[in-house]
Amino acid sequence: MNVHSGGRPSDPAERRARQVARNRRVRAAVARLADPRPVRLEPRAETDTVVRDGLRRTRLLFDHDGRAGVRAVLLGPDTPDPLPAVLVCPGRNARLDAVTGGEPPDYPDRDVAVHLARAGLRTLTLDYGLDRAHAAVADQGRDPATVLDGELRLHGRSLLGVLVDEARAALAWLADRPGTTRVGLAGHSLGAAVALHAALLHDAPVPVCAASHLGGYATLFGRLATWDQFAALPSVLRHADLPDLYAALAPAPLQLQYGLDDRLLDPDDAAAAGKRVRDDYAAAGAEAEVLALPMGHGTGTAEAAAFLTRALAEPAPPPPPVPPARVAFSVTDRLAVTDLVDGALASGALTLGPVGAGLEEAATGVLGRGTAVVSSGSAALEIALRIVGVAGRTVLVPANTFFATAASAVRAGARVQAVDMELDGLGMDPAALRAALDAHGDTAAVLPVHIAGVVSPALPEILALCAERGVPVVEDAAHALGSTLGGAPAGTFGRLATFSLYPTKVITAGEGGLLSADGDDLDRARRLRDHGKRSFTENLHADLGSNWRMSELHAAVGTVHLARLDAVLAERRRLAAWYDAHLADVPGLTRYTVPDGVATNHYKYLAFLPEGVDRADLKRRLRARGVGLSGEIYDTLIPEQPYFAATLSGAAVPNAAWFASRHVCLPVLPGMTEHEQRRVVEALRAELA
């Protein structure tokens, strides 16, 4: 899967779109291969600060779990902050003290940090500590770094990946430091590889100056054989060559330097690589600088200083918009999915196999009740309603729910009637339900929905009312995986319950659903999902089922995501608590208060608009401020859906109508930062003032 396959479109807009999409794929591949792990670098002590020749030099000893004793030096002008800052990633044989002016440099250009500091930049230079790792093997004439890399590869990691983790943590430390205006990266040789990969994994464009690290991988590692194995990510060429990696930094400011007398590179190959980077940058609508300098394996320090000073003096680009939804799978999770999918493909069991069975077991662990995996939430609803038996009779659904709740009942042969909601727990209003049961003596099932993830405190009253009338309850818990009422999980209240694993839900399988039930109901659900087959081995069909199976490939996605449920819930609750604390003084906006006894998964974070505010217009104005609200639940009630408009009329649903017109859903995103949440609240405050 080479990124350079396919012709080059001549239309600049199309070329740009293609280059941007390719860059995104390259960055995703790099993330997979680097397999980044969270590292926090905490300086153990800021010891012996010295000021000499106008530069302030502070030695730091960083502390993190993986590798003890990472050393660094903070070097900058002896002037007060704020200043832009650069993370300096030296070459593998550089000595920290030489780079940062503690001792004379061994080559004229090796004191890069000093040159950058003299140009007015604060610098942080890392010492990779490669000579201290596995020091004993050096006595046996072996290269400690190569030994360490070999050891890491056994775990699917690489030394470059570990160095990049540390560089990213250092970059974050530098960026968070009070007094830092903007951050950039400078790297030489192996350090250029570290800087390149750290920048590729950074979530915002960051200026990079990379020296003496340019060419095609095949030339550097093959024809010239001048580079150490750990200077590239394992299997990187399956996805991208070195110029593709540099090109994927676009639109971040980029300066590439190479020496015309560098014996570790081939100048012609470096020039060709540089041209490719420039062309691909241009295709993406940006500009990369490539400098061929009269030097050996070095750094053009004056050029580096001029470039970084210029790039970091520009105002930071505006932050990317806060989106209404965001990818939920970390690199580690993606790799776990890949492993499960690979196992399924290798075994040949592609549906109704061990991965799906494992997902059922995990879901049962969450709910404390038997579960069956199926192809969608809608399939789960239809199966549940066929088990209950609703054909030719009435099913009562909330007026405010997703179309699928009501449509599944129709597909199971029922007529539906809509019931109003109550605005405390967002469930069915018990009084309205009583009236509906009185009006529809043929009611075969009642379908409460846990809107927004809230299991309504009125649910026990609904259950009692239905029990009194002998009407079975099927819970549509599509929003509510992980929510509880009085400590009991959503999905354990009805005779049967259903969940959706659609991508927008709190836990997803890509597509998929779960049904929870007991005893014969569960057995029958398992038969119905597989064409009503009496048993897996017999071709005898006793029931009118369908293909409602979940593939093993989807089950792999669901398994990995469900394993994260506790962390997902903890994060969503933390984000919701932050909104709770910061929305109070936004004019007019009233946040929804979760009732006592309910622990919600915060599938949606709800707030209500003042009367007369045009929601669609507000959302447009918020988008212009870089804030996307997520979709409503719901803006069109079931009786108003065109499909039902002709057949569904009857009781008024004033609460549902009020709710549908007045609520908004604030973004609750995986990995959302406090800064992003603050932007949401400030945008609302500005627009509602």
Ligand SMILES: *Cc1c(COP(=O)(O)O)cnc(C)c1O
């Ligand atoms: C998502 C959803 C469904 C349908 O789930 P699918 O997996 O998309 O079929 C049903 N009911 C509600 C309330 C939903 O939100």
